[in-house]
Amino acid sequence: MIFAHGFGCDQNVWRYLIKAFENNYRIIVFDFVGSGQSDLSAYNSQRYSSLEGYASDVLEILERLNLKNVIFIGHSVACMIGLKAAVTRPEYFQSLIFVAPSPCYMIDDSYNGGMERAHLDALFDVMDSNYLGWSSSMAPLIMGNPERPELGEELTANFCATDPDIAREFARVTFLSDNRADLKMLKTPSLTLQCSSDMLAPVEVGHYIHENTAKNTLVILSATGHCPHMSHPDETIRTISSYIKNDKF
């Protein structure tokens, strides 16, 4: 099982789910470049100017660890990253689990993605005035200093720290890209977990994914918000477990 965090935090968000699955599965967690304790020097604007760059990273992890029959669990933008990876190299994946996914966050004439351009610009503006837990003096720490364990304490204080420049670019790639065309290319079975009230992805988005993706199961959770894996872990775990058990891949 590989867990891919969404935009805004890092692998810490999976704590509850990992606890639930670690006895029966081999668990892989990672931080996307620019998030958490990833190696910031690996960032390259060109490579990460579309979700494909992030999808290649997922495939590199699977390849390096020589994994097969992977259950990919992604949150938010990571769902589309996982989907792109599975379209490119389906042989790695057993199934994909989408937690609060959206192939396109913007509203257009025939599709309710949930957000107007003005809302996103407002978000980008708030992001620019919040360098959350990050300062340039911290960058060398985040880049890893195994020989200096005393820095670990500061890193804990840096929970979910995101490099502001990378976050700015990642936000634009996340929220301004339209990945709806990719849905039809997915052959791997998938489960969509949509929250009943999520300002980032309305319920219609869940139905859209379900209608446009082969072998997709849709579950509307009673959980509200954008992070059911944190806010309602029990319901999320239950739904994922029953899908894994009941579906014949």
Place this chain on the structure above:
Amino acid sequence: MDMKANQTGQTSDFAFLYNNAACGLISFDLSGKIHEMNQTLRRWTGLEDSQTDNLIFPDLLEKGSQLYFQLFVYPLLKMHKEVKEINFQIETESESFQCLFSAKVIMGSGQDDNMLVHAVIFKVVDRKKFEDELRLKKKKAELETLQKDETLKKVASDQSHLVRAPLANVLGLIALLEQTEMTGESKELLSMLKESANQLDTVIRNIVITANT
């Protein structure tokens, strides 16, 4: 507000301090439901007691701040139990202002569902102006650097092309001269001329390479 104190006088002192603090104080649970809010924050937001009964905390925020709360702040509150100095825009029907938001999540009776977020809200109107000014200056400086780079590249590239054309002629003419009959002294002078022209050529090539990297 649960303020148990031995002396009644003390309780009312605490309540007075709570309500009239120089900052906004608010408690809400992780679903956002507002439990308590001091008078200072009520005054700033223009919200009466009865109006907050059906509100969740993100309702007090402008849309961009709401999204930011969902994406960045909620995970921190839930998993890390603390956030510091988040800049939000508070926006209610009658009021709108920039604030700094710091919060700690306090466990209730040990159950996850009973966790309460205790937050402090500072108005940062003047500081925000100062900060906006800095951001503006930074943006301007970045843009200027970018433009300077572009201009420099263009100048280097244009000028080197302009200089290289006549230099190519000079080198060509030297090659022709070399094939003519010449005295020893002329030959020596020509050789020195050729060397200088080649040096100049190398220098210009390097400028072009540097400008394009």
